[in-house]
Amino acid sequence: xTLSPTSxxxxxxxxxxxxxxxxxxxxxxxxxxxxxxxxxxxxxELHRVARQVKIDHARALELWQSGIREARILAAFxxxxxxxxxDRARRWVEDCNSWEIVDTVADLFVTARFEQVLIPEFAAxxxxxxxxxxxxxxxxxxxxxxxxxxxxxxxxLPLIEQYAEDERNFVKKAxxxxxxxxxxxxxxxxGPALALAGKLAGGNDRTARWIGKDAFRELSSDKIRARLGIxxxxxxxxxx
Numbered sequence: 001x002t003l004s005p006t007s008x009x010x011x012x013x014x015x016x017x018x019x020x021x022x023x024x025x026x027x028x029x030x031x032x033x034x035x036x037x038x039x040x041x042x043x044x045e046l047h048r049v050a051r052q053v054k055i056d057h058a059r060a061l062e063l064w065q066s067g068i069r070e071a072r073i074l075a076a077f078x079x080x081x082x083x084x085x086x087d088r089a090r091r092w093v094e095d096c097n098s099w100e101i102v103d104t105v106a107d108l109f110v111t112a113r114f115e116q117v118l119i120p121e122f123a124a125x126x127x128x129x130x131x132x133x134x135x136x137x138x139x140x141x142x143x144x145x146x147x148x149x150x151x152x153x154x155x156x157l158p159l160i161e162q163y164a165e166d167e168r169n170f171v172k173k174a175x176x177x178x179x180x181x182x183x184x185x186x187x188x189x190x191g192p193a194l195a196l197a198g199k200l201a202g203g204n205d206r207t208a209r210w211i212g213k214d215a216f217r218e219l220s221s222d223k224i225r226a227r228l229g230i231x232x233x234x235x236x237x238x239x240x
Contacts, residue, residue, distance in 0.1 A: 005054040009062035034098035038069035050077035081112035106136035135174035142181035164208040
């Protein structure tokens with residue numbers, strides 16, 4: 001079946017089912033991807049499909065409703081962030097049952113510029129994948145919102161510190177991810193993020209120590225410091 005921007009959600013799902021790979025499903029499970037509704041298509045293939053079918057918000061909503069892993073990823077790829085609503089975002093996060101879906105949808109939510117509202121809201125939610133969404137959004141924002149003032153990202157460090165003791169695997173990894181991405185964003189962000197990493201690494205909580213030590217190791221590396229223009233703890237004056 002040849003897909004195009006006029007393809008319906010049903011057409012796309014039929015195409016996805018035809019590409020089902022049992023071998024890929026086994027590999028996905030080893031990476032902690034929930035495969036109950038998965039067909040086994042790689043993200044490379046899903047990006048290719050997204051390029052073929054283009055943005056269509058109404059169709060994306062239908063794809064999401066199918067519950068199929070690949071269809072939901074395509075929904076995130078092909079939804080229109082300008083048409084997405086906060087209520088829809090809240091409903092979608094409640095459906096997320098896999099770290100992979102969370103991290104994919106986080107990019108859409110940040111593109112829709114919902115981060116200021118949803119990050120604190122989702123962080124305060126005790127459900128594992130909802131809380132992960134908050135920190136996946138922080139990590140995504142740190143990388144992709146290049147025009148956003150560094151201060152906006154630095155203002156999220158207290159949230160990282162607050163939830164660094166959540167020992168659940170998919171939360172603690174996202175908290176760590178968020179801290180590292182803020183620290184790698186710029187020389188101005190590096191110092192405060194490194195300081196928080198050091199504080200967590202020296203704390204009493206086991207999970208927070210793991211987050212802090214791992215982030216400190218990466219952020220203090222020569223590679224990261226050189227990329228940010230930091231030498232002997234001082235950022236270079238790039239205006240000279």
